[in-house]
Amino acid sequence: MDNDEIKTQEKAIWEAFLSEASVEDLFRSVVTANYDDINLDSPLTKKIVNDASVDKAVALAFYWRLAPRYKKQYATIQDAPEWLQEDFQLITILEEKFMNGFYKKKEIYYDPKSDFETDWTLDYLECDPEKKLPSVMEQAINGDTFVDEPYDVFDDGLPLALAERIFELY
Numbered sequence: 001m002d003n004d005e006i007k008t009q010e011k012a013i014w015e016a017f018l019s020e021a022s023v024e025d026l027f028r029s030v031v032t033a034n035y036d037d038i039n040l041d042s043p044l045t046k047k048i049v050n051d052a053s054v055d056k057a058v059a060l061a062f063y064w065r066l067a068p069r070y071k072k073q074y075a076t077i078q079d080a081p082e083w084l085q086e087d088f089q090l091i092t093i094l095e096e097k098f099m100n101g102f103y104k105k106k107e108i109y110y111d112p113k114s115d116f117e118t119d120w121t122l123d124y125l126e127c128d129p130e131k132k133l134p135s136v137m138e139q140a141i142n143g144d145t146f147v148d149e150p151y152d153v154f155d156d157g158l159p160l161a162l163a164e165r166i167f168e169l170y
Contacts, residue, residue: 006169013162014043023055023107025159028150030062031116033157038066040086044157049093056103057110057141063094064112064120068137073127095134108147111140116149 001009021029029044038045048054048062068091074080080088097103112120121138155163 001169009169010166011043013158013165017158017162018043018047023058023105024145024147025154026054026058027061027108027110027147028154029157030058030065031147032150032154033065035065037156038090040090045090049090049097052102053105054103055105055108055141055143056098057106057108057143059094059098059103060112060137060141061110061115063091063098063137064115064123066091066094067124068095068133069124069128072133073124095137099134099136106141106143108143108145109141110143112138113140 017029018026026047030048033044040046040049044062048059066087071080071084071087071091074084074088077085077088077092153160156166157163158166
């Protein structure tokens with residue numbers, strides 16, 4: 001199997017998972033995903049950016065795992081190094097959608113200041129000493145559902161069985 005066939009099968013596995021994922025499973029996916037593989041064309045990104053039914057907690061957890069303070073330390077996308085421009089664009093899209101009310105569902109509790117013992121809002125403060133990120137992105141989402149750490153049931157953004165299918169492709 002060549003690399004294109006592997007990528008096609010991997011994408012199909014992701015799309016099948018995302019089409020049936022519960023709100024909690026989508027959150028688990030975000031907190032366990034490999035962010036080296038995240039780009040504007042990845043199935044997880046497309047789901048979060050394009051689907052208004054995505055929970056606010058999912059979008060916010062995704063946002064913070066993209067290291068927004070580091071990647072938005074540049075005034076504009078043109079000022080950012082080329083290798084950061086796609087992430088800069090993705091972070092900007094998430095900020096705009098979040099602040100414009102695109103995400104309405106608030107089922108899951110999420111606080112970027114207390115995310116499985118990590119305070120994401122303190123990451124890369126040296127890159128943004130004036131804290132230019134929108135303050136709304138630092139506020140907790142007060143959903144009724146709390147999702148425990150999923151590392152025993154998810155790997156690389158997928159339930160273990162699906163992650164293993166992808167590992168087997170390679």
